[in-house]
Amino acid sequence: MVATAAVALLAGTVTANAEPAGAGRDGVLAEPLQSAAARGDARAADDPLGSYFVPVSPVRVLDTRSGAKVGQRGQVTVDLSARTPASATAVVLNVTGTETTASTFITAYPTGEARPEASNLNLGAGKTRANAVVVATSYERQVTLYNNSGSTHLVADLAGYYMLDTASRFTPTAPRRVLDTRNSAPVGQGGVVNVNLSYLPASATAVTFNLTGVGATASTYVTAYPYGQARPTASNMNLSPNEVVPNQVTVQLGTNRWISLYNNTGRTHLIVDVAGYYASDRGYQFVPTIPFRQMDTRPDFPLDPSFFLALPGWDSESASMTIVGVAANLTGVGATSSTYVKVWPGGQDEPPTSNLNVVPGQVVANAVTVGIGYEDHPQIQDRTVNFANNSGYVDVIFDVAGLFVQYNA
Known part of the structure; x- marks a missing residue:
């Protein structure tokens, strides 16, 4: 269950080049519902500091x-003022819904703002699901979580925050x-697998990756944490037997960048696909936005394997900054078969990775x-940004939910 809005696709398909397009697929250019660049420009005008x-x-x-x-159409406020400094602008949370009584969606947004036409977490009745959420905070450093239908318990774990x-x-x-x-071999009950990320620069402080669980033998949860530290009371992914479940994770790096x-329970396979990293001496600043819907392929243009979809709208009209990355939420609806969707930067080879796993009848x-x-x-x-x-x-x-930008001299 998600709020709806249409997307226009420019007419026609064309044959993709072997490089850098997507694995010999045809290519289609999407027309964004809104310009991310315009949103970024407006936010930068109000707050020019990344x-x-x-x-x-x-x-x-x-x-x-x-x-x-x-409850239904209810909300809960999360006060983060004790966990973040006065200059905080946004937070990274892992939000879990559990004991849900009806199919519903959860929307995260800054407290005090109008609820946007966007969603962060989709839940089925009786399911336990988690999703990473990047959300701007209010001036009081609070965020609101809205539940659309039925009733559900919500759990939120803080992974980090953005500040000026x-x-x-x-x-x-x-x-x-x-x-x-x-x-x-799968990760056993109470087992830990340590992931070596020492190829990242020595100045790296955190990593963002897509975590996928496959073939769990029992209902379980998975927790990501810095190597060498005590395991926290937190979770990143919830799995039921034989499901394939993804969740993006941003986690602080531990000893030697591991x-x-x-x-927790049973056995499960785990897959890690790295999307980027944070470092103290390089990279791009973040501009949080009020969540907005940039693309919705319903009702007339679902993705099929014959083409990749290229989403533009990133060229800022302001000479002061260039958008180089985006933090967003991807939802899959109406799958006709079990499938996965991958997302990657335009101009690069289609990667052997995945971002979203969907089965028929599921909104995820x-x-x-x-x-x-x-x-x-x-x-x-x-x-x-390309989709296949x-x-x-x-x-x-x-x-x-936000843009990574380079400020130009």
């Missing part, structure tokens, strides 16, 4: 299971698979952080 990131060891900041559920004071900046990278336990992944969302690149395709010729579907048909929705 933000820097501070990772924290995951900490739980909300758990409604100690009280009442969030100098800290770490983000560098988007070509998606890179660094772990796939299907090539070795991270740890803990599985996952956070996506991705760079923006120039797609030198004969009928595209624009700076884009592996099997059958599926509609995709793309809600933007």
